[in-house]
Amino acid sequence: MEPEKRSDTQVNLQITGMTCAACATRIEKGLNRLEGVVVANVNLAMETAHVEYRSEDVSITSIQEKVEKLGYHAMVQEDQVDPSAMRQQAITKQKVKLLVSAILSLPLLWSMVSHFSFLSWIWMPDLFMNPWFQLILATPVQFIIGGQFYISAYKALTNRSANMDVLISLGTSAAYFYSLYLTIQWAIAGGSVHHGPEMYYETSAVLITLVILGKLFEAIAKGRSSEAIKTLMGLQAKTALVVRDGSELVIPIEAVVQGDIVIVKPGEKIPVDGDVLEGTSSVDESMITGESIPVGKKAGDTVIGATINKNGRLQIRATKVGKDSALAQIIKVVEEAQGSKAPIQRVADVISGVFVPIVVGLAVLGFLVWYFIITPGDFSGALEKTIAMLVIACPCALGLATPTSIMAGSGRAAELGILFKSGEHLESAQKIDTVILDKTGTVTKGKPELTDILLHHVDEQRFLQLVGSAEQNSEHPLAEAIVAGIRAKEVEMLAVNEFEAIPGYGIRAVVEGQEVLAGTRKLMAQYDIDATSAWDQMSQLEEAGKTVMLIAIDRSYAGMVAVADTIKETSREAVSRLREMGLEVIMITGDNKRTAQAIAAQVGITSVRAEVLPEGKAEEVKMLQAQGRKVAMVGDGINDAPALAMADVGIAIGTGTDVAMEAADVTLMQGDLNRLADALIMSRKTMSNIKQNLFWALGYNALGIPIAALGLLAPWIAGAAMALSSVSVVLNALRLQRVKL
Numbered sequence: 001m002e003p004e005k006r007s008d009t010q011v012n013l014q015i016t017g018m019t020c021a022a023c024a025t026r027i028e029k030g031l032n033r034l035e036g037v038v039v040a041n042v043n044l045a046m047e048t049a050h051v052e053y054r055s056e057d058v059s060i061t062s063i064q065e066k067v068e069k070l071g072y073h074a075m076v077q078e079d080q081v082d083p084s085a086m087r088q089q090a091i092t093k094q095k096v097k098l099l100v101s102a103i104l105s106l107p108l109l110w111s112m113v114s115h116f117s118f119l120s121w122i123w124m125p126d127l128f129m130n131p132w133f134q135l136i137l138a139t140p141v142q143f144i145i146g147g148q149f150y151i152s153a154y155k156a157l158t159n160r161s162a163n164m165d166v167l168i169s170l171g172t173s174a175a176y177f178y179s180l181y182l183t184i185q186w187a188i189a190g191g192s193v194h195h196g197p198e199m200y201y202e203t204s205a206v207l208i209t210l211v212i213l214g215k216l217f218e219a220i221a222k223g224r225s226s227e228a229i230k231t232l233m234g235l236q237a238k239t240a241l242v243v244r245d246g247s248e249l250v251i252p253i254e255a256v257v258q259g260d261i262v263i264v265k266p267g268e269k270i271p272v273d274g275d276v277l278e279g280t281s282s283v284d285e286s287m288i289t290g291e292s293i294p295v296g297k298k299a300g301d302t303v304i305g306a307t308i309n310k311n312g313r314l315q316i317r318a319t320k321v322g323k324d325s326a327l328a329q330i331i332k333v334v335e336e337a338q339g340s341k342a343p344i345q346r347v348a349d350v351i352s353g354v355f356v357p358i359v360v361g362l363a364v365l366g367f368l369v370w371y372f373i374i375t376p377g378d379f380s381g382a383l384e385k386t387i388a389m390l391v392i393a394c395p396c397a398l399g400l401a402t403p404t405s406i407m408a409g410s411g412r413a414a415e416l417g418i419l420f421k422s423g424e425h426l427e428s429a430q431k432i433d434t435v436i437l438d439k440t441g442t443v444t445k446g447k448p449e450l451t452d453i454l455l456h457h458v459d460e461q462r463f464l465q466l467v468g469s470a471e472q473n474s475e476h477p478l479a480e481a482i483v484a485g486i487r488a489k490e491v492e493m494l495a496v497n498e499f500e501a502i503p504g505y506g507i508r509a510v511v512e513g514q515e516v517l518a519g520t521r522k523l524m525a526q527y528d529i530d531a532t533s534a535w536d537q538m539s540q541l542e543e544a545g546k547t548v549m550l551i552a553i554d555r556s557y558a559g560m561v562a563v564a565d566t567i568k569e570t571s572r573e574a575v576s577r578l579r580e581m582g583l584e585v586i587m588i589t590g591d592n593k594r595t596a597q598a599i600a601a602q603v604g605i606t607s608v609r610a611e612v613l614p615e616g617k618a619e620e621v622k623m624l625q626a627q628g629r630k631v632a633m634v635g636d637g638i639n640d641a642p643a644l645a646m647a648d649v650g651i652a653i654g655t656g657t658d659v660a661m662e663a664a665d666v667t668l669m670q671g672d673l674n675r676l677a678d679a680l681i682m683s684r685k686t687m688s689n690i691k692q693n694l695f696w697a698l699g700y701n702a703l704g705i706p707i708a709a710l711g712l713l714a715p716w717i718a719g720a721a722m723a724l725s726s727v728s729v730v731l732n733a734l735r736l737q738r739v740k741l
């Protein structure tokens with residue numbers, strides 16, 4: 001069997017011309033059928049399409065041509081102006097259309113007053129009742145203002161599908177052309193100069209005006225749902241002071257290149273990610289990490305673009321600029337999450353795909369029942385009910401129900417320092433019933449300190465030199481603490497000839513010809529080293545919550561060092577919140593049982609998995625999943641990456657490694673575990689919001705169609721209700737932007 005071909009290229013397109021869920025579904029289906037396209041995902045709320053494709057089989061131009069053929073317009077996002085500027089331009093255009101449509105429709109709406117006997121006292125100019133005058137007013141509204149609906153409907157039908165515009169075109173055309181027929185009949189019969197028969201011009205004109213009004217409100221509200229992106233973009237500095245050819249120059253941020261030397265004065269924003277070369281200062285990183293206390297910076301430290309230099313002059317070398325910067329990556333994650341689909345949206349997609357044809361069928365049936373059975377021969381009455389049915393059934397609200405909530409929910413989460421990679425993960429998080437927390441760097445601060453040095457028949461100075469030199473090659477937080485503690489004693493480090501990290505066990509190194517082993521009981525056993533004399537002291541230290549490293553020199557037990565890692569101030573509160581939410585909390589660590597249980601007891605965790613190797617963490621996740629649990633794994637280190645990838649939802653602490661963040665589905669920008677509870681709450685609130693939207697959108701149509709079929713709904717009221725339904729769904733989604741946690 002031929003292996004499945006995978007995409008090698010992807011593109012983001014800005015789509016214009018979509019009006020409802022059926023439009024998004026049609027473009028998505030059309031693109032997915034295109035040879036060479038691996039997957040296409042269209043987002044109605046953001047008016048974008050994300051397409052992954054094989055460049056040898058299809059080009060971007062072919063993809064754009066396919067969208068054009070389907071009746072829409074597609075532009076590559078990188079090639080176009082700012083989407084917010086495009087949206088503003090579209091809103092302005094819609095306002096002009098609304099103004100013209102409203103001016104032309106107002107006299108027609110006024111004439112409709114005469115249909116209601118209880119409003120017969122209102123003065124009515126004879127001219128407004130003249131069929132020719134009504135025709136002159138209604139025609140530009142029908143074919144110029146409403147021309148967009150005809151074009152969209154035609155293209156939809158030629159592609160063997162139907163959308164909202166088909167319903168609007170059918171409903172308004174029926175009213176307009178029936179009125180035109182009555183006008184011609186009236187003229188042939190030599191009707192009165194001033195008064196004509198009862199017309200329906202106002203029905204079509206007012207309907208189109210209301211639809212345009214609804215779309216305007218919808219566009220404005222949708223613009224608000226992307227405020228999170230605008231806020232993040234606004235954090236970025238606009239210019240940078242760089243040193244080039246010995247001179248200091250102020251240049252636009254876009255002109256900064258990797259390797260540039262950048263000067264940041266007190267009170268200024270740091271323009272790019274970089275390494276400090278000179279100077280000391282404290283930096284406010286709260287806009288990125290959420291940490292309110294400024295962080296001290298000196299030569300050798302890294303700084304993040306968009307953070308604020310508080311009180312010292314810094315000279316930094318730019319390491320990440322443009323799309324590679326931390327802020328740009330955050331914006332990219334939020335954009336991708338807002339543009340993605342949650343699995344629940346498939347419900348709306350399936351329904352919208354068959355909804356319009358069913359509605360048209362019901363409308364035709366309704367017309368026949370009214371014309372032949374209920375009011376035989378009353379063509380105008382039957383037509384009015386049919387128009388109301390067509391209009392009330394427009395599935396705009398259904399198409400907006402999910403994407404607007406995803407946009408608002410993921411945007412609000414980003415403002416709180418929580419990055420969901422996609423709508424799928426935003427949905428998955430609310431199903432979690434079990435949370436596994438890595439210990440080091442997640443529950444604890446991850447910055448342990450050297451607390452004890454116990455020797456066994458060796459010289460202390462030589463012992464410290466060998467241990468410190470061996471451990472300085474390890475990236476493990478415990479090793480860093482040991483090295484820092486030994487350096488503080490002003491011990492000189494030696495040359496290391498060999499070094500090997502043994503995950504889950506410890507390290508092996510050769511320092512000036514002497515072999516050094518540092519690690520767990522398992523490491524000693526693996527190398528047949530007798531360390532039984534250390535067991536009692538080791539147990540006492542572990543019971544105190546310290547982590548002990550056994551040391552052997554030249555295959556002989558030489559002593560031990562102990563380090564203590566303190567828990568984060570917020571960990572106990574966060575664990576309490578998670579348990580109140582009905583979640584089981586498990587702590588997992590490669591550390592020994594005594595130390596693990598001592599730490600777990602401090603934060604209120606009763607379930608502990610200790611002495612677990614990196615691959616064992618993934619196995620623990622798999623075992624819980626086999627029991628039917630929905631598992632979230634929370635970690636910050638390279639050794640957590642397999643478990644993060646295996647979990648139903650992998651959650652990385654943003655203060656950790658890039659590898660962990662890459663493997664995770666959700667990133668918490670702060671080290672505060674309270675953000676984990678916040679992430680799960682945001683997921684639950686977003687999914688609740690989506691369900692509310694879907695319920696009201698479907699309920700609205702399910703209730704509205706029978707009411708219209710029974711003749712209890714005037715077409716213009718149906719139009720107003722249809723417009724209101726879309727706006728109400730978007731406004732309900734926007735409530736997520738005001739969530740307080």
